[in-house]
Amino acid sequence: MQVLEQILPLVQKPARYTGGEWNAVCKEWTKAKVKVAFIFPDVYEVGMSHLGLHILYWLVNQRPDALMERAFAPWPDMEAQMRERGLPLFTLESKRPVAHFDIIAFTLQYEMSYSNVLNALNLAGIPTKTEDRGEDCPLVIAGGPCAFNPEPLADFIDLFVVGEGEEVLGELLDSFVEMKDKGFSRPQILRGMARIDGVYVPSLYRTVQEGGVYRVVPAEEGVPVRVKKRLVRDLDRSPYPQKPVVPSTQAVHDRLMVEVMRGCTRGCRFCQAGFIYRPVREKSPKAVISQAAEMLASTGYDEISLLSLSTTDYTPVGGVVRALFSEHAAKGVGVSLPSLRADKFSIELAREVQRVRRTGLTFAPEAGTQRLRDVINKNVSEEDLLKTAETAFKSGWHAVKLYFMIGLPTETEEDLDGIARLARKVLDVGRRSGVPAGRLKVTVSVSTFVPKPHTPFQWLPQDMPEVVGEKQSYLAARLKEKKIAASFHEASLSLMEAAFSRGDRRLGRVLERAWELGCRLDGWSEHFAPGLWHAAFGEQGLTPEEFACRQYDINGPLPWDHIDSGVSKKFLAAELERSLAGLATGDCRAGECPGCGVCPSLGVEMAIKRGGDYPAAL
Amino acid sequence: MYVKDGPARYLSHLDLLRAFERAARRAGLPLAHTQGFNPHPVMAFAAPLPVGVAGEAEFADIELTQPVGPAELAEKLNNNLPEGIRVREARPLPPVYPSLMSLVQKASYTIRAGAERPVGQAEVEAAVGALLSLANIFVERAGKKPLKKTVDIRPGIFALSGRVNGGKVVFWAVLRTASEGNVRVDDLLAALVKYSGLPLVPPFECRRTGLYRDGGEEKELLWT
Numbered sequence: 041m042q043v044l045e046q047i048l049p050l051v052q053k054p055a056r057y058t059g060g061e062w063n064a065v066c067k068e069w070t071k072a073k074v075k076v077a078f079i080f081p082d083v084y085e086v087g088m089s090h091l092g093l094h095i096l097y098w099l100v101n102q103r104p105d106a107l108m109e110r111a112f113a114p115w116p117d118m119e120a121q122m123r124e125r126g127l128p129l130f131t132l133e134s135k136r137p138v139a140h141f142d143i144i145a146f147t148l149q150y151e152m153s154y155s156n157v158l159n160a161l162n163l164a165g166i167p168t169k170t171e172d173r174g175e176d177c178p179l180v181i182a183g184g185p186c187a188f189n190p191e192p193l194a195d196f197i198d199l200f201v202v203g204e205g206e207e208v209l210g211e212l213l214d215s216f217v218e219m220k221d222k223g224f225s226r227p228q229i230l231r232g233m234a235r236i237d238g239v240y241v242p243s244l245y246r247t248v249q250e251g252g253v254y255r256v257v258p259a260e261e262g263v264p265v266r267v268k269k270r271l272v273r274d275l276d277r278s279p280y281p282q283k284p285v286v287p288s289t290q291a292v293h294d295r296l297m298v299e300v301m302r303g304c305t306r307g308c309r310f311c312q313a314g315f316i317y318r319p320v321r322e323k324s325p326k327a328v329i330s331q332a333a334e335m336l337a338s339t340g341y342d343e344i345s346l347l348s349l350s351t352t353d354y355t356p357v358g359g360v361v362r363a364l365f366s367e368h369a370a371k372g373v374g375v376s377l378p379s380l381r382a383d384k385f386s387i388e389l390a391r392e393v394q395r396v397r398r399t400g401l402t403f404a405p406e407a408g409t410q411r412l413r414d415v416i417n418k419n420v421s422e423e424d425l426l427k428t429a430e431t432a433f434k435s436g437w438h439a440v441k442l443y444f445m446i447g448l449p450t451e452t453e454e455d456l457d458g459i460a461r462l463a464r465k466v467l468d469v470g471r472r473s474g475v476p477a478g479r480l481k482v483t484v485s486v487s488t489f490v491p492k493p494h495t496p497f498q499w500l501p502q503d504m505p506e507v508v509g510e511k512q513s514y515l516a517a518r519l520k521e522k523k524i525a526a527s528f529h530e531a532s533l534s535l536m537e538a539a540f541s542r543g544d545r546r547l548g549r550v551l552e553r554a555w556e557l558g559c560r561l562d563g564w565s566e567h568f569a570p571g572l573w574h575a576a577f578g579e580q581g582l583t584p585e586e587f588a589c590r591q592y593d594i595n596g597p598l599p600w601d602h603i604d605s606g607v608s609k610k611f612l613a614a615e616l617e618r619s620l621a622g623l624a625t626g627d628c629r630a631g632e633c634p635g636c637g638v639c640p641s642l643g644v645e646m647a648i649k650r651g652g653d654y655p656a657a658l
Numbered sequence: 659m660y661v662k663d664g665p666a667r668y669l670s671h672l673d674l675l676r677a678f679e680r681a682a683r684r685a686g687l688p689l690a691h692t693q694g695f696n697p698h699p700v701m702a703f704a705a706p707l708p709v710g711v712a713g714e715a716e717f718a719d720i721e722l723t724q725p726v727g728p729a730e731l732a733e734k735l736n737n738n739l740p741e742g743i744r745v746r747e748a749r750p751l752p753p754v755y756p757s758l759m760s761l762v763q764k765a766s767y768t769i770r771a772g773a774e775r776p777v778g779q780a781e782v783e784a785a786v787g788a789l790l791s792l793a794n795i796f797v798e799r800a801g802k803k804p805l806k807k808t809v810d811i812r813p814g815i816f817a818l819s820g821r822v823n824g825g826k827v828v829f830w831a832v833l834r835t836a837s838e839g840n841v842r843v844d845d846l847l848a849a850l851v852k853y854s855g856l857p858l859v860p861p862f863e864c865r866r867t868g869l870y871r872d873g874g875e876e877k878e879l880l881w882t
Contacts, residue, residue, distance in 0.1 A: 045861065046860070046861045048668060049860070049861060049862070050708045050860075054668040054709065054710065055665075055668045055669050055670070055673060055709075058665035058668050059665060060664065060665030060740055060741035060742060061740055061741075062677075062680070062681075062684075062738075062740045118717075136748070154850060191762040244684050286740075288665070288669055288673060288677070288740060289669065289670065290672070290673065290676070294676075335686065336683075337686075338684070339680065339684070340679070340680030340682070340683035340738070341680065341683075342679070342680075342683065342698075361774065371689075372689065372691045372697050372698070372699070372775065413838060
């Protein structure tokens with residue numbers, strides 16, 4: 041890799057590209073019957089913070105007949121050097137071109153990483169389009185939350201995995217090895233794999249236009265009409281990375297990630313994760329505590345982060361946190377809770393164990409009025425929030441960050457006023473709680489609502505960009521206050537995200553054109569080029585608005601109907617109705633089943649572990 | 659005393675600190691921590707290496723809460739350090755010890771550079787001699803305020819020689835390494851490219867071969 045050695049001194053953060061990290065696995069190439077390159081379509085520091093990567097890496101490398109190596113999106117300076125010198129995209133472990141692997145696996149965490157997927161394929165020297173790939177090309181597969189509406193990428197990905205990848209990947213590799221041994225061709229292998237539950241092979245389906253909706257139907261016999269998501273049934277028994285790779289240069293989340301729970305049933309109606317990861321499955325305290333000890337020993341981290349969609353909802357959280365703290369604090373190891381609920385319990389727990397007293401706390405009331413919070417089913421009352429803020433300020437925190445969304449269904453001026461009012465009230469609480477005036481700060485971060493597939497809001501339009509702009513300026517004017525810092529997500533980015541989130545197969549051409557025009561790393565504001573995206577849409581005779589700001593018929597088909605999350609469409613429609621009537625829906629872990637359908641449909645049960653103190657109660 | 663080479667060359671100084679800390683934790687060494695809300699291990703490193711430069715004899719002090727034999731310490735760390743970092747030797751610290759940073763006064767380097775056309779030994783020697791005979795050698799450094807700063811590195815070049823080896827030019831240099839009058843290896847590289855008249859081309863492979871106390875004309879390795 042002499043070329044690489046020549047390039048590294050010329051680029052920023054070269055440690056992104058060197059590999060050689062602790063716990064990286066470099067297996068003997070010739071001994072593996074199936075070789076997988078996992079590509080995270082963003083830079084190293086982002087990708088290495090993704091738990092899924094570590095789980096799949098561990099899972100595959102545990103198999104004697106398989107190996108997995110990693111690659112990430114290069115920063116533009118590195119990409120320029122690679123292209124200039126003809127260095128194809130390579131893996132960090134063996135520095136081999138990713139095109140030499142049997143399977144290339146992408147995770148799709150965010151719509152705005154799609155251009156990086158195309159760019160990675162191109163940098164690897166692999167045709168970006170499925171139809172142009174020959175027998176010597178690797179299979180290109182993808183999973184992750186965006187696979188729940190795979191259509192915008194259907195032209196580029198040979199095979200999607202719907203649901204939790206660790207459940208499917210083993211079967212995929214087994215079937216690959218078997219079919220490869222039998223000398224099957226690429227189309228035969230894809231047809232064979234399409235029979236595996238949770239696998240969607242887009243080339244075996246076609247789109248049918250029905251009332252302006254491009255729905256997807258099988259193009260041949262033997263493939264399922266609907267692809268049902270796969271999921272882990274028992275989190276205690278599901279694979280976890282016993283020896284996670286320790287990034288050599290600081291990752292976004294540079295700490296030990298210990299997953300405590302999958303799923304969240306609070307039922308916030310805008311939140312896709314809250315629907316596609318159902319039902320809630322908690323890991324037992326015993327497993328959490330022993331896995332944490334094992335992984336601390338194998339990594340040397342000084343901080344444990346308990347991961348889930350909503351960690352303070354993990355039933356045994358208090359006991360587990362205290363047990364971890366008492367076991368590891370003496371060695372200088374801290375425990376952190378990545379997401380805090382706005383209640384007293386969460387604050388007190390954080391105060392008790394959080395080793396690093398971060399200057400700020402973050403809460404997500406999402407909407408400015410109780411009415412709108414009921415519409416989105418966000419169960420936080422103003423009273424709770426203010427009380428929590430008071431506890432936080434009195435416990436020594438002096439900055440609070442509040443997350444809000446604008447453009448939510450049924451939003452009025454009053455709701456925008458509510459955001460400003462709530463921010464000021466929190467500021468007042470801070471003043472009254474005796475936070476030194478010089479340090480008191482309330483940050484208000486305002487994003488734009490993006491309707492997501494498989495949620496009750498999947499049929500609804502995003503606000504037109506002009507309306508979003510007006511709302512942003514309206515709100516900005518009302519948040520002008522010394523100790524309040526307001527920031528707004530870029531409206532054009534939210535527009536593109538919404539277009540791809542609920543898009544259909546026609547968007548493949550737009551994406552390809554946008555990539556050709558130079559779109560890359562769109563999640564990075566310094567690289568996002570809305571002009572190029574608009575041009576790409578325009579050249580295909582389309583607009584982002586006709587996807588993002590579209591209202592779908594609640595009784596009609598949807599472009600992602602062939603993907604089955606287990607949650608019934610009927611339930612989502614009923615939730616939308618309740619939402620518009622201002623009715624909240626309870627959390628099923630409280631005992632009342634709202635009937636989302638996931639448990640009967642997937643033959644699975646919610647798994648709640650008892651609370652109490654650990655290890656005493658073990 | 660440790661080596662930083664291979665992929666570890668590209669670790670920043672902060673990355674290196676974390677690598678040592680994590681290796682020590684994995685090795686189960688009894689690290690001493692600072693007091694306070696955010697305790698961190700008591701570790702000190704001599705002059706940071708620029709990203710991309712290898713180090714053959716680098717130094718770090720690590721405080722422990724219980725004594726561990728030097729050989730055992732080195733072995734335990736070596737079993738837990740990532741690729742490219744290797745402890746060469748460990749020694750016990752006296753109860754009171756000066757900071758490593760304050761000890762370092764000089765560093766020696768080798769720089770391997772490509773040449774655009776074949777060059778001879780005599781040409782290299784003449785070029786080095788001419789460079790050293792200058793009263794001042796000004797190089798520009800990027801900074802924050804002002805954006806560019808011009809510094810004279812001549813007083814900080816204690817020794818410089820060059821030879822031809824396998825089509826490449828290999829320089830050996832001793833440079834001042836201290837808070838005042840510090841000369842970075844990149845500064846010297848810039849001066850060589852700008853003033854030596856030699857047809858030097860990248861890649862430039864830089865290695866720091868030693869860190870020294872102030873021994874007057876002599877060099878005294880931090881550990882003697």
